[in-house]
Amino acid sequence: MVERETMEFDVVIVGAGPAGLSCAIRLAQQAQQKEQELMICVVEKGSEVGAHILSGAVFETKALDELIPDWAEKGAPVTTKVTHDDIYLFKDEKSATNLPHVVVPKTFKNDGNYIVSMGNVCRWLAEQAEQLGVEIFPGFSAHSLIIEESEVKGIVTGDMGLDREGQPKDTYMPGMELRAKYTVFAEGCRGHLGKQLIKEFNLDKDASPQHYGIGFKEIWQIDPEKHKEGTVVHGTGWPLDGETHGGSFMYHAENNQVVVGLIIDLNYKNPYLSPFDEFQRMKHHPVFKATLEGGERIAYGARAIAKGGLHALPKMHFPGGLLIGCDAGTLNFAKIKGNHTAMKSGIIGADTIIEALASDEPVNDLQSFDDKFKASWLYEELYQSRNFGPAMHKLGRYLGGAYNMIDQNFFSGSLPFTIKDTSKDYESLRLAKDSVEISYPKPDGKLSFDKLSSVFLSNTNHEEVQPCHLQLKDATIPITVNLEKYAEPAQRYCPAGVYEVNENEEGEKQFVINAQNCIHCKTCDIKDPSQNITWVTPEGAGGPNYPNM
Incomplete structure (x- = not known):
């Protein structure tokens, strides 16, 4: 039995993203107003706050206005106002139609919003939290539940200094027990402890299956003459075919930089589809090429996003804690925005906990969260967009778009209609024998690139000798099942080249996991057709180190 140090808090928050930090700040603000001492701890698996944050991002300040009304005076990195919106329907690799706003859902319009780096916003939020007395521990992974x-x-927290077989090395340090009256889980999309909590407490028994997309993002330094600060470009259609849903984006940020990306729904059908390569060829379309050509790509990353909306939300409270933000799935896909909704869920969570701590009777299950959630603008917003994703999945790009x-x-x-999508993303793949192989063009090194050079730009690093954090339930399945049936799609859906199928000297196929490359997108945990891969946290501080994503 490992002896572990124990630390006691009133509230432990897992994840220093928008939801977790908003919860921490609101808790500290409320405690300060009530002249109450509250011990709040935030643990963050990234090497620093913001290191694992990746988001588009066009930011709606609604929740920030509630949380810190004088955010502008306090120097929040929210300065680039949206000045112009373009929405394109991409027909093929050369043509596109700039859609009139009258035929675009109003949720896509961004008047009053800002183009931001959410990594930098979270770094600033962390500063505000620490000024209020919140303790933040970066570089510590939340490994298991108590x-x-x-x-x-x-x-x-995760043990440090284990070898590949899980045995202590000379550098071994056991993880700590962080105990609390309430624990809040804000790990982001497909959090590995959130996943366990949903199963342990059957939180999704009344919910539709969660749906996901994989989002790619690059930052480019471009020619100042091509830069149009505040311009937002969204698109749908090519390079995706008619049965694959998703959309592209390009935002003109400050300092002659643009962010460009592609979101692909993970219910795609063709096992030969490579989301990474779809994104790379997308940039050759004239709409993007005209801006990017001659520029320099300076950052790359990818992340799964939860887009099931209201129908897929699990119960967000359980005995001893809460599940908030993208860990639960509060993103509003009709707006392609989840930061303001995550922040609001954190605010509601904090208000619920403060009320429970002030109660004369011990409150085990924070059930009042439901009432506060349903009385909030967050619920109203998610309710109004409840059919957006299901309509696209059920009716297709054009009819679904018209309905929305x-x-x-x-x-x-x-x-007065409710449309639900009860399918599961991992069940959507067709057999390889019934699918058409896709031949992707080789990257040109100017607009399009390979996976390994892209991972290099994500600054990804893991302690090399440690247990593999990409766990197979059955090591034979990738070759005997997935390769035979689906041409082993892990080789293609992973955006970082983690998974390979190689042949040994005897000509036998072998499944190789390059865990060092993992950028923590969680796509494998979601899309594997056999549900054979489980993503767990590696040693703290491992993974990408995004500077300003």
């Missing part, structure tokens, strides 16, 4: 008598009592335009623009999401 559950006693069917109640969450805290978390155990009518529903959002003329009825504000109040049409």
Whole structure:
């Protein structure tokens, strides 16, 4: 039995993203107003706050206005106002139609919003939290749950200094027990402890299956003459085919930089599809090429996003804690925005906990979160967009788009219909024998690039000798099942070249996991057709080190 140091807090928050930091700040603000001493701890697996944050991002300040009304005076890195919106329908590799705003859902319009780096916003939020007395521990992964008598009592941070077989090295340091009256999980999309909590407490019994996309993002330094600060470009259609959903984006940020990206829904059908290569060829379209050509790519990353919306939300409270933000799936896909909704869920969570701590009777399960959530603008917003994703999946790009335009623009999401998508993303792949192989062009090194040079730009690093954090339930399945049936799609859906199928000297196929390359996108955990891969946290501080994503 490993002896572990134990630290006690009133609240432990897992994840220093928008949801977790907003929860921490609100808790500290409330405690300060009530002249109450509250011990709040935030643990973050990245090497620093913001290192694992990746988001588009066009930012709506609604939640920030509530949380820190004088954010501008306090120097929040929220300065580049959206000045112009373009929405394109990409027909093929050369042509596109700039759609008139009258036929675009109003949720895509960005008047009053800002182009930001959410990594930098989170760094600033962390500063505000620390000024209020919140303790933030970067570089510590939340490895496992402490559950006693069917109640969450805290978390155990990951051990450091284990070899590949899980045995202690000379540098071994056991993880700590961080115990709390309440534990809040804000790990982001497909959090590995959130996944366990949903199963342990059956939180999704009344929910539709969660749906996901994989989002790619690059930052480019471009010719100042091509730069149009504040311009936002969104698009749909090519390079994706008619049965593959998703959309592209390009935002003109400050300092002659643009961010460019592609989101692909993970319910795609063709096992030969490579999301990374779809993104790379997308940049050759004249709409993007005209801006990027002659520029320099300076950052790359990818991340799964939860886009199931209201129907897919699990119960967000359980004995001993809360599940908030993208860990639960609060992103509003009708707006392609999840930061303001994540922040609001953190605010609601904090208000619920403060009320519980002030109660004369011990409050085990924070059930009042439901009432506060349903009385909030967050619930109203998610309710109004509840049919957006399912309509696209059920009706297709054109009919679904038309339905959403009518529903959002003329009825504000109040049409008396409920559309649900009860399929699961990992079940959507066709067999390889029934699919058409896709031949992707070789990268030119100017607009398009390979995976390894891209991973280099993500500054990804892991302690090389440690247990593999990409765990196979059955090591034979990749070759005997996935390769035979689906041409082993892990080789293609991973955006970092983690998975390979090689042949040994005897000609036998072998499944290789290059865990050192992993950028923590969680796509493998979601899309593997056999649900054979489980993503768990590696040693703290491992993974990407995004400077300003």
